[in-house]
Amino acid sequence: MEFPGFLGNESVKEGLRAAFAAGRFPHAVIFQGERGCGKKTLAGLAAQALVCRDKPRAPCGQCPSCLRALAGSHPDIRRLRGGGASGSLSVEAVRDMLGDAYRMPEEADYNIYIVDFGPRTLPAAQNTLLKLIEEPPEGAVFLMLCPSAEAVLPTIRSRSQIFTLRPPPMEDAARWLKEHRPEAADRAEELAALCGGNIGRMLEELEGGRAGQAFAIAVEMAGAMLSPGGHRLLAAAAPLQKDRALFREALERLSLIFRDACAMRTGGRELLSGAGPAVERLCALPMRRLVRLPDLAEECREKLDRNANPALLLTWFCARLASHT
Numbered sequence: 001m002e003f004p005g006f007l008g009n010e011s012v013k014e015g016l017r018a019a020f021a022a023g024r025f026p027h028a029v030i031f032q033g034e035r036g037c038g039k040k041t042l043a044g045l046a047a048q049a050l051v052c053r054d055k056p057r058a059p060c061g062q063c064p065s066c067l068r069a070l071a072g073s074h075p076d077i078r079r080l081r082g083g084g085a086s087g088s089l090s091v092e093a094v095r096d097m098l099g100d101a102y103r104m105p106e107e108a109d110y111n112i113y114i115v116d117f118g119p120r121t122l123p124a125a126q127n128t129l130l131k132l133i134e135e136p137p138e139g140a141v142f143l144m145l146c147p148s149a150e151a152v153l154p155t156i157r158s159r160s161q162i163f164t165l166r167p168p169p170m171e172d173a174a175r176w177l178k179e180h181r182p183e184a185a186d187r188a189e190e191l192a193a194l195c196g197g198n199i200g201r202m203l204e205e206l207e208g209g210r211a212g213q214a215f216a217i218a219v220e221m222a223g224a225m226l227s228p229g230g231h232r233l234l235a236a237a238a239p240l241q242k243d244r245a246l247f248r249e250a251l252e253r254l255s256l257i258f259r260d261a262c263a264m265r266t267g268g269r270e271l272l273s274g275a276g277p278a279v280e281r282l283c284a285l286p287m288r289r290l291v292r293l294p295d296l297a298e299e300c301r302e303k304l305d306r307n308a309n310p311a312l313l314l315t316w317f318c319a320r321l322a323s324h325t
C-alpha cells in the first residue's frame, strides 16, 4: 500500500502498509486530526488501495478499479459525511448505511465505508454505527474521520485502530503548494507558516478563506488574555460575534495555541499552532490556569456547534478566559 503525494505522517503510513501487506487490514480505523490535515485524502488512498486489482503496487492508479475510485464512482466505496448547520453526521445517514452494509461487495474484496463524523461526533449517530462495528459484516472496512478520537464512544474506540494525522513540515507543505498551485508560488512560504503546514487550510486560504483573519484574531486574543480587566480581550474577539464560521475557525486556532502552551510548559518543542511568540507569552500563566484552556476552547466550540447565540457565547468565553480561578 503506497500513498502517492501524501506528505509526512510516516509512522501512520508504515502502520497501514504493514497491516495491508500482512492481509490484516483492520475492519475499523479512526483517522484523527485537525481540519485540513489530510484525513479524507488518506482515507481515499487507503480505500483505493483496498479495491485496486494490482495488489503489489496498490493503489496502482491505472487499473479500472483505481480509476473508478479516483473518479468517486467505485460501487464498493461509500462516503458518508455530515450535513446541516453543524456539519455533523446524522443518525438517519448512518441508518441508511446499515441497510446497505450486509450486501456482498460488487467488485472488490471489501465494502469500504469512509465515515466522516464532521466537526462534532454526535453520540446518537455513533451508537447506530456501533452495531456494525461490533459485528462487522464480512469484508466491511470502516474508515472513520474525526478531529479527535476522544469524542468517539469508548466502545467504538476500543474496537478501532487509531491513527493521528499531523500537518507535514512547513517546508514540505510550501513545496507542495508551489508544485500544485504554481500561481501561488510567491505566497507558498507565507501560507505554510500561517497555516502551520496544514495543506487543507492553505488551499482554503488561497480561495479567500478565513484562515488568516482567524489566526490573527486568535493570536490577538491569546495576547490580550494577559492584560488586566477584559476589555482588550473583548475588543480582539469582537469580529467573531457576527460571523459563526470565523468564530469556529478562531476557536480551532486558539485551541492549538493553548495546547502548544501546555506542551511548551512541560518541555515540549513541537508546536502545532504556528504562533510561537503568542505561545511563549501564554506560558507566563500559572499552570493550573493553563491546563484548563484547551478544554475551555473545546467547550465553547461545542456550544457554538449547538447553535448557541454567538454574541452571548463570546461574552461567556471571554469572561472565562480572563478569569483567574
Ligand SMILES: [Zn+2]
Binding pocket: 051, 052, 053, 054, 058, 059, 060, 061, 062, 063, 064, 065, 066, 067
Ligand atoms: Zn489499481
